[in-house]
Amino acid sequence: MSDVLERLARVLEARKNADPEKSYVASLHAKGLNKILEKVGEECTETLLAAKDAERSGESRDLVYETADLWFHSLVMLSHLGLGPDDVLAELDRRFDLSGLEEKASRTR
Numbered sequence: 546m547s548d549v550l551e552r553l554a555r556v557l558e559a560r561k562n563a564d565p566e567k568s569y570v571a572s573l574h575a576k577g578l579n580k581i582l583e584k585v586g587e588e589c590t591e592t593l594l595a596a597k598d599a600e601r602s603g604e605s606r607d608l609v610y611e612t613a614d615l616w617f618h619s620l621v622m623l624s625h626l627g628l629g630p631d632d633v634l635a636e637l638d639r640r641f642d643l644s645g646l647e648e649k650a651s652r653t654r
């Protein structure tokens with residue numbers, strides 16, 4: 546799996562102290578949590594609409610694009626609150642371990 550989340554998280558962290566006139570991420574931090582949540586909500590709605598379109602048309606490019614926007618703005622939200630992708634990945638990892646799926650898969654190999 547790519548390390549893009551880690552690299553992006555480092556950039557987002559650095560943008561907390563950047564000039565809001567020069568950086569989109571810094572401008573979101575400067576506007577505050579409500580603006581960031583508004584963007585997460587917008588991108589969520591756009592993702593749902595793109596998923597319905599993808600089902601109808603069989604074309605998934607817009608869905609991938611909107612999902613990237615949603616993930617990106619979710620990462621900005623986490624960063625604003627002192628969290629990062631590692632926190633979410635650790636939670637997913639914990640749930641995966643709990644499910645025992647990995648162990649079951651290795652038994653059938």
Ligand SMILES: N=c1c2ncn([C@@H]3O[C@H](COP(=O)(O)OP(=O)(O)OP(=O)(O)O)[C@@H](O)[C@H]3O)c2ncn1[C@@H]1O[C@H](COP(=O)(O)O)[C@@H](O)[C@H]1O
Nearest residue numbers: 553556557560567568569570571572584587613614617618
């Ligand atoms: N991955 C992204 C990324 N994805 C989406 N966006 C921006 O998110 C916005 C999407 O919101 P909309 O589609 O609603 O566009 P908009 O109407 O311009 O937005 P608003 O005026 O409503 O806020 C656009 O301005 C996109 O440019 C991103 N902006 C930045 N990044 C990454 O963040 C890094 C830092 O960005 P800067 O802070 O701009 O340097 C970059 O190097 C990129 O890697």
